[in-house]
Amino acid sequence: MDAITLHVELDSQNPHDGIEGSKMTKPSDNQGFIQPTLSGPSATLEASLSLAIHEHRLLPGTKLGEDELSDIFNVSRTVVRTALQSLSHSQLIDLKRNRGAFVAQPTIKEAREVFEARALLEPRTAHSAAERMTPDALAQLEAHIAAEHDALAAGEHGKALRLSGQFHIEISRIADQSTIAGFIERLVARSSLIIAIYWRRQSALCEKHAHHALVDAFRRKDGTEAEALMKSHLLDILTALDLRETSEPAGNLRDVLVP
Amino acid sequence: MDAITLHVELDSQNPHDGIEGSKMTKPSDNQGFIQPTLSGPSATLEASLSLAIHEHRLLPGTKLGEDELSDIFNVSRTVVRTALQSLSHSQLIDLKRNRGAFVAQPTIKEAREVFEARALLEPRTAHSAAERMTPDALAQLEAHIAAEHDALAAGEHGKALRLSGQFHIEISRIADQSTIAGFIERLVARSSLIIAIYWRRQSALCEKHAHHALVDAFRRKDGTEAEALMKSHLLDILTALDLRETSEPAGNLRDVLVP
């Protein structure tokens, strides 16, 4: 039930390449990190891994060997370990002692918890954001939606998924609540893992409409409407997940075998 | 405005001593860590530092030198760095590149944000906890309040403060929302720093009454009442802080000098 091989291609020569594209086109795109926790080489590594996870190039359960990563990025294991510890704190990866690092596999219970927490934080935050909305912030959100659309049109589903998550983070940043924004950032990150595991719709993530509606509410500075829209948007995502207990990988053997 | 010397005495021989007392008497007392992020020696170090910060033996701004800590705890700097990075993620310490680790000094803005986040999360969580309350959990909370009382009576203000914060964490754990509990844990930790900096009442933290009232509501499984009590309790703490802008250490020099 674990340890898918590391099948994603990570640029060995210049790890910056992977993020440079989006960074150049949109200055606001800081790879999903509101407040980078690290600096120096390990920050680059952390960003690359985080990006790959957000874009579903690294799937839940994938083992992230220290030697493997240090080879790929041409840094020492010390740097790799620093980055892995950081990602472990963001709950993007599980760090098992003497076993190694694995891309996290949120359980169904954790998935529910994540969306309960989001339901508690994000609607109110959207309300605040609407009230504090400025022309600049609005333009930024509109540009963001356009980028989402472009990515989807180009068939870059991973990038589109990451951008759609980042949309939520930018809203929380506009609300000028960096503490809550940090929490939402973590929740969005885990949501990406949850979607990777439990998404059931055949179609791609269709958040275009919901995000457009939100921006409309923001344009009118209609906090109440934004709050309601965010609430239903989160519910939409949640209902598109298959969180039936049966899809769990049989953690409780006895319950499965003894009727 | 920074770098108070490391004046706290940390047991060098057996770092476990500091936490052993409360751990033995109350099995539920896991030093404030709901889900320990580290394991091994660095976890011990992390726990000791976290404890010292929660009990205000380590004050905001205190520099935590790597060599100093590795001497005190008889571990290598590698282990120390791991613990410091972990604490940095909890925002209990600031890690400044090439400068070192300092016990965090939340700004006034951050202090407000922390309590806004708590106001968003904790009342609803208390509501859930009340509905899910079991006799065991209730007994645990009552024992916790008794421990708070004992610590206060013994003049152990630091311990009392830590326990009063932990009370909130235990409530969130009873609500069976580990994700939200993790957030509340972080918020409580930062609240401890905020109290260390901005507390203005001469008297000690008088949370006895509020916590008792909460337990009463829990006993009756009155979620609505618990929610309201928690809300006003948080407001009480907030109003006991001196968050006037003037007490900031003059970050904006121009505003101060040019009338």
Add this chain to the structure above:
DNA sequence: TGATCACCTATTGTATACAATGTTGCGCAC
């Protein structure tokens, strides 16, 4: 006497070597 520059020291950042642990595969016994 004051300020500026350069050097020096103290401290952190990184790499590597060694120790410890978990896993896997093979062989042996039953």
Add this chain to the structure above:
DNA sequence: GTGCGCAACATTGTATACAATAGGTGATCA
């Protein structure tokens, strides 16, 4: 043939040595 146990291996945990950087201190010059 199956199950157990041991041993070799791969991988992570820890310690230490070296490199790099920032801050402080002293000297020198205006």
